[in-house]
Amino acid sequence: MRSPDPEDSDSRRVDPGPTPPAGIDDALTALRQIVGETNVLTDPDAMAGFLTDWTGRYRGAADAVVRPRTTDEVSRVVAECARSGVRICVQGGNTGLVGGSVPPARDGSTNALIVLSTVRMTDIGDVDTVGRCVGAQAGATVGAIDDRAGRSGLAFGIDLASRASATAGGVVSTNAGGTRMIRRGNARSQILGIEAVLADGSVLRRWTSLVKDNVGYDLPSLLAGSEGTLAVITRVLFTLVAPPAVATVAVAAVERVENAVELLGAASSAGLTVEAAELMTEAGVALVADHGHRRPTTAPGPFYVLVELSGTGDIESATTELLGATDGVIDAVLEPAPARALWAGREGHTEAIARSSSTPVVKLDISVPIRALPEAFAELSRVGVDDRFPCRPILFGHIGDGNIHVNLLDVPPEHATEVTESVFGIVTANGGSISAEHGIGRAKVAWTHLGRDATDLATMRTIKAALDPRGLLNPGVLFG
Ligand SMILES: Cc1cc2nc3c(=O)[nH]c(=O)nc-3n(C[C@H](O)[C@H](O)[C@H](O)COP(=O)(O)OP(=O)(O)OC[C@H]3O[C@@H](n4cnc5c(N)ncnc54)[C@H](O)[C@@H]3O)c2cc1C
Numbered sequence: 001m002r003s004p005d006p007e008d009s010d011s012r013r014v015d016p017g018p019t020p021p022a023g024i025d026d027a028l029t030a031l032r033q034i035v036g037e038t039n040v041l042t043d044p045d046a047m048a049g050f051l052t053d054w055t056g057r058y059r060g061a062a063d064a065v066v067r068p069r070t071t072d073e074v075s076r077v078v079a080e081c082a083r084s085g086v087r088i089c090v091q092g093g094n095t096g097l098v099g100g101s102v103p104p105a106r107d108g109s110t111n112a113l114i115v116l117s118t119v120r121m122t123d124i125g126d127v128d129t130v131g132r133c134v135g136a137q138a139g140a141t142v143g144a145i146d147d148r149a150g151r152s153g154l155a156f157g158i159d160l161a162s163r164a165s166a167t168a169g170g171v172v173s174t175n176a177g178g179t180r181m182i183r184r185g186n187a188r189s190q191i192l193g194i195e196a197v198l199a200d201g202s203v204l205r206r207w208t209s210l211v212k213d214n215v216g217y218d219l220p221s222l223l224a225g226s227e228g229t230l231a232v233i234t235r236v237l238f239t240l241v242a243p244p245a246v247a248t249v250a251v252a253a254v255e256r257v258e259n260a261v262e263l264l265g266a267a268s269s270a271g272l273t274v275e276a277a278e279l280m281t282e283a284g285v286a287l288v289a290d291h292g293h294r295r296p297t298t299a300p301g302p303f304y305v306l307v308e309l310s311g312t313g314d315i316e317s318a319t320t321e322l323l324g325a326t327d328g329v330i331d332a333v334l335e336p337a338p339a340r341a342l343w344a345g346r347e348g349h350t351e352a353i354a355r356s357s358s359t360p361v362v363k364l365d366i367s368v369p370i371r372a373l374p375e376a377f378a379e380l381s382r383v384g385v386d387d388r389f390p391c392r393p394i395l396f397g398h399i400g401d402g403n404i405h406v407n408l409l410d411v412p413p414e415h416a417t418e419v420t421e422s423v424f425g426i427v428t429a430n431g432g433s434i435s436a437e438h439g440i441g442r443a444k445v446a447w448t449h450l451g452r453d454a455t456d457l458a459t460m461r462t463i464k465a466a467l468d469p470r471g472l473l474n475p476g477v478l479f480g
Pocket residue numbers: 001054089090091092093094095096097100101118138159160161162165166167168169170171172173174175176177178179227228229231232233234350351437438441474477
């Protein structure tokens with residue numbers, strides 16, 4: 001997935017940078033021998049889409065885009081880069097929202113840089129229906145893995161609106177959450193095994209369908225959330241889940257955020273399983289409706305909660321009863337899952353928001369404890385309103401995980417730091433995290449101290465130095 005509208009954003013005007021650093025020509029010759037001539041792109045137009053992130057906020061420069069097909073090719077590409085001191089930016093579907101998937105702008109470093117794209121690494125193995133797992137190459141998309149699982153009556157435990165482009169390597173590297181997180185856990189909890197190429201080109205392979213296997217450090221877990229700074233993931237062995245036999249999707253317009261939180265608690269108390277729970281606001285729903293999606297309920301409300309519920313018995317009646325007993329419900333609509341039209345109203349938010357801002361959206365993906373959610377939501381909704389740095393906030397999120405996506409539209413680029421700090425001030429005061437599921441990337445490097453203490457950060461740097469002593473993998477991501 002590239003930036004929403006390459007014609008509108010000036011992503012095609014990426015500066016390829018000054019004369020390439022000395023020595024890159026020899027490295028490129030070697031890389032062409034490994035992956036083939038056509039899979040080393042150096043033409044600025046051909047590279048442009050790989051150098052701009054989905055939000056349009058981050059644009060970088062590279063000497064080439066290299067597209068290996070196999071683990072062996074990745075290994076040889078990385079070994080060649082290590083030999084010649086070429087830095088590597090790893091890229092999957094380029095749907096990341098924190099600028100980690102694109103290289104830095106030309107930064108004066110004398111070291112050359114390539115984008116290593118997994119776009120050709122799309123193989124998915126046979127589903128093990130007994131062990132409930134499947135192996136996929138890093139570039140296989142979430143949607144393709146779920147389709148493959150579905151053909152065996154199973155499902156992929158990770159789902160997100162970017163499913164058509166986000167990849168196995170990307171969701172593991174960012175430790176993505178997504179809409180099924182409340183039920184299935186994050187990407188880390190879906191990994192049984194992993195294969196990755198280390199910074200010297202050697203291949204680390206932990207590939208076993210054993211669910212119990214405690215021999216030393218949990219390296220697959222370490223790579224989950226490492227944002228391409230420790231290794232290039234080449235294949236992942238994912239656990240699969242049994243989808244619920246019956247589920248109902250309801251969207252309720254509610255008066256207050258508290259009503260949505262209470263609804264989730266009441267659903268669990270009633271013995272229903274919450275498969276997904278999303279919160280939206282009238283501002284977001286109206287924007288999405290302007291972009292062609294139907295409004296979920298007839299009567300509007302200041303807030304909307306989407307819940308997908310499963311269980312035994314008559315789920316639809318149980319859900320209707322639940323909604324009837326919940327305070328603050330103004331109007332509601334129910335459909336049997338998958339209820340794609342109802343989901344489209346929620347999933348259309350990111351795209352509609354991106355298209356509606358006069359400047360690249362400042363996207364801050366945060367989490368707070370559930371008990372603090374109503375207060376934090378109210379405070380965050382006021383950022384940019386009657387403020388020194390006015391902008392338009394639109395909030396939505398995975399309410400069951402305390403995860404709010406704060407989108408600030410029309411922020412003059414010179415004020416992006418100030419509005420970010422306003423948001424993070426509210427988040428930390430409420431005991432939350434500055435990154436719920438998108439990672440740190442380049443966007444939040446300056447604020448990692450708000451989420452981890454000095455010893456913690458130093459330990460992470462020690463791990464980075466041990467695995468990538470020359471800092472060749474994803475320079476500027478996570479550590480700056
Ligand atoms: C419409 C939309 C909805 C979204 N919804 C969600 C959501 O609900 N939950 C959520 O968590 N995220 C969401 N995202 C963000 C994004 O889709 C996720 O972060 C996703 O995991 C990124 O996958 P990708 O393949 O696009 O990775 P990229 O964007 O290409 O890369 C992301 C990071 O992973 C690294 N990386 C990628 N592949 C590899 C690899 N093979 N080895 C090592 N490092 C690698 C990159 O270097 C970068 O640091 C959404 C994005 C969009 C556009």
